Amino acid sequence: MTIDSSSSRPPAILFMGDMVIVARQLRLITEAHRRGYAPLLVVTPDTDPEELAACRADSAHPLSLLADVVNVAEPKVDLVVPAIQPLLRRYDVRGVLCIGDFFVEPVGMVGACLNLPGAGAGASRTSRNKLLQRTAVPHLSPDFRVVTPESRADFSTDDISFPVVVKPVGRFSSLGVRQVKTAEELPAILATYPEDETVLVESRVVGPEFSVEALTQNSEVIWAGVTGKATNESTGIFFTEMGHTSPARLPEEDVKALLDANAEVLRRIGFGDGITHAEFRLSEGRAVLMEVATRLPGDGITFLWHLATGQPLEPVMIDLALGVPTSYPAPRRRAYQVYLEHPYGSLVDVTSTGAPASWVSVDNNWPVFEPVDADAPPREHAVLVTQRPGATLGPQTDSEARAVSVIFDAPLDAPADGLAEKYTATVTISVTDPAAASDGAAADEGKADRVLADAGSRS
Structure with a gap:
């Protein structure tokens, strides 16, 4: 996109999201800067101001590229809109982009007010409320x-x-x-x-769970992919996601059912431009909506699609926010993320004899993922630690209770048998007082491959 120099204010892209999520998608910041846009960021008190200041002061850290940061007490429209007024006077904001869940609705409203490409105010509001989603698409709901x-x-x-x-x-x-x-x-x-x-x-909808990541421009889906899920629901009352496979290994008719349902959901909520992440279950061939989010996917899913297609998603997300015609390729490999069962106790260390362990919550930076050739052998790319030393590890009741995962990929048609077990076996999680750890942690040896099998490895 050619930047219009007629405005006296510097062109900018306004990002909203706290540092724990922004650190995962730092390529958004570097890509905006590379294109000549000042990256602006809105955060809440969930972002440690001292950590953010340290990152901005470190010339080697991508957050040093931020031109301005605004803090709001809560990610609410009535607080965000007044807080960004000084930015709107100083900068010519050309795009607004949400990083994470909290700011979905403010981003949608601000984009609509500025007449910029985006989800739209209605779609953003609907995506933050499951009852509105059920009301919008009752025929696709439980x-x-x-x-x-x-x-x-x-x-x-x-x-x-x-x-x-x-x-x-x-x-x-x-x-x-x-x-x-x-x-x-x-x-x-x-x-x-x-x-x-x-x-x-x-x-309770019986059937495997999937997500559909989609890129939409001018209300038309230009790309969509299905990610297989694994949860721990079979062992208790919780539904924590323990594995992802992108793309899911599924018959074509099941892929079509999911993509068709996703397109219908986006149409019914009036989604305009950007990336979405919708979760479904397949029950007797029918796609049933669990929820839809007008934001990028969580965990490492953006990186799974990067490894699978060979191209990162962040530049396309910038295109969509700016209204630049864009595209994204089909996958040519299959990428996996598997979360490990962990012993209970206070986290001391995570070591790996394979890929280095990356303490992403400590470093506020994620490893750089490098796609390989389509027919290259299976490869482990990262060991991700999403807790800090001293964190209490216990039951994985929700996404925030998980601690360690591995990311790897393989040729698209290669069998996945043994891969999860091979790569998770390289990781050791050390806690204090391991004798007090749940016996279930040891009993879960071999569960990694079962998780992988559940995460869309079906035929």
């Missing part, structure tokens, strides 16, 4: 009931078939999602939620 704070005490289960899944309408990363097997258990589970929180009670 059977559900709404439990408001006022109706919680006398909520009737007479017309509900168990098991069910209880989901807060406004949370993410599997936070607060619980499986309930019987009607007798439901009142106790409902009582665990804050008094002011609305939740959904949904029928």
